[in-house]
Amino acid sequence: MTDDANHALRWPFTKGHGTQNDFVLLPDPDGTLDLTPLRVRALADRHAGLGADGVIRVMRTAASDEPDVQALAESAQWFMDYRNADGSAAQMCGNGTRVFAAYLRREGLIDADADEFDIATRAGVKKIRVTADGYATNLGPWRVPHNEQLRDRGFDTLVAVRGQAPLPALSLDLGNPHAVVALPETLDLETLDLSVAPELNPTLAQGSNVELVQPVGPGQLRMRVFERGVGETRSCGTGAAAAALALMLWSGQPQENEDWQVEVPGGTLFVSALPGGEVELSGPAELVADGEVTLVG
Ligand SMILES: N[C@@H](CCC[C@H](N)C(=O)O)C(=O)O
Numbered sequence: 001m002t003d004d005a006n007h008a009l010r011w012p013f014t015k016g017h018g019t020q021n022d023f024v025l026l027p028d029p030d031g032t033l034d035l036t037p038l039r040v041r042a043l044a045d046r047h048a049g050l051g052a053d054g055v056i057r058v059m060r061t062a063a064s065d066e067p068d069v070q071a072l073a074e075s076a077q078w079f080m081d082y083r084n085a086d087g088s089a090a091q092m093c094g095n096g097t098r099v100f101a102a103y104l105r106r107e108g109l110i111d112a113d114a115d116e117f118d119i120a121t122r123a124g125v126k127k128i129r130v131t132a133d134g135y136a137t138n139l140g141p142w143r144v145p146h147n148e149q150l151r152d153r154g155f156d157t158l159v160a161v162r163g164q165a166p167l168p169a170l171s172l173d174l175g176n177p178h179a180v181v182a183l184p185e186t187l188d189l190e191t192l193d194l195s196v197a198p199e200l201n202p203t204l205a206q207g208s209n210v211e212l213v214q215p216v217g218p219g220q221l222r223m224r225v226f227e228r229g230v231g232e233t234r235s236c237g238t239g240a241a242a243a244a245l246a247l248m249l250w251s252g253q254p255q256e257n258e259d260w261q262v263e264v265p266g267g268t269l270f271v272s273a274l275p276g277g278e279v280e281l282s283g284p285a286e287l288v289a290d291g292e293v294t295l296v297g
Pocket residue numbers: 021054084089090091092093094095096176177209227228229230235236237238239
C-alpha cells in the first residue's frame with residue numbers, strides 16, 4: 001500500500017474463484033482505499049488487468065461509509081464490498097461469499113476454529129457454514145417481486161436472447177435481481193448466444209441477472225447465466241439459487257429441505273430450500289494467487 005515515485009498506488013491482492021466465477025480480493029480493513037469504478041474496471045480487465053468477474057474489498061463493517069452497511073457492524077465484523085467488473089456495486093454475490101469466507105479464514109480474520117460465522121453484505125448479514133468441500137451460505141429470504149402476475153401464470157417477464165423469440169421468465173429477488181428463463185427442450189442451452197445482454201420486457205431500472213435453465217432430472221438442472229454488470233460468467237451463486245427456486249415454484253411450492261444440484265459451465269453448486277422461506281447455497285471456494293498490483297486512476 002505505497003505511493004511510488006510515479007504516484008502509482010501499489011496494493012496487495014488475492015485472486016480466487018468459486019466454480020470459476022472469479023474475483024480479485026483487496027484487503028482494506030479500514031476503508032482507506034478509493035475504489036473507483038475506473039480502478040475496478042482496470043483490475044477486472046482480462047487483457048490489461050488481473051482479470052475477474054468481480055472485485056471484493058475486504059473491509060471492517062464499521063469502516064463502511066454506507067449507513068445501511070454500518071448498521072450491521074454489531075452482527076458481523078467483516079463486510080464483503082462487492083463490485084461487478086463494470087465498476088458497479090452489487091448487493092450480493094453468492095459465489096463471492098464463499099471465496100470471501102475462505103479468505104477471512106486463511107488470513108486469520110475470524111476464529112480458525114469457528115465452523116459458522118456471519119459476514120455483512122449490502123443485502124444484509126449472511127451466515128456462513130464450513131462444509132467438507134467448501135462453504136455453505138444461507139442467502140436468507142428470497143422473494144418473487146411480481147407476485148400478482150405469478151399467481152396467474154408462473155411467469156412475469158419476457159426475455160429475448162439474441163437470435164431467439166422472447167421466452168417467458170420469472171423474476172426472483174435473492175438480495176439482487178434475477179430473471180429465470182425456462183428453456184424449452186427444443187433449444188440447445190450450449191449454443192445460445194449470450195455474447196450480448198438478453199433483453200427484458202418489462203425492463204428493470206436496476207437491471208437484472210438472467211439465468212437460462214433446463215431440468216436434467218429430479219433435483220438437477222443445467223444453467224447458463226448472463227450477469228448484470230459483467231456479461232456471461234461461468235457460474236453465479238445467487239443465480240443458481242434463483243434457478244432452483246424457480247423450478248421448485250413451477251412444480252408447486254418449494255418444500256423444506258428440497259435439494260437441487262446446479263450444473264454450470266464452471267462446476268457444480270448445491271441449493272437447499274431451508275425452513276422459513278430461506279435458501280442455502282453451497283460449493284467450493286479456491287484462493288489461487290497472491291501478489292501486489294498497481295491501481296490506476
Ligand atoms: N456472481 C454473483 C453475483 C454477482 C452480482 C451480480 N452480477 C449483480 O449485479 O447482481 C453470484 O455468485 O451470486
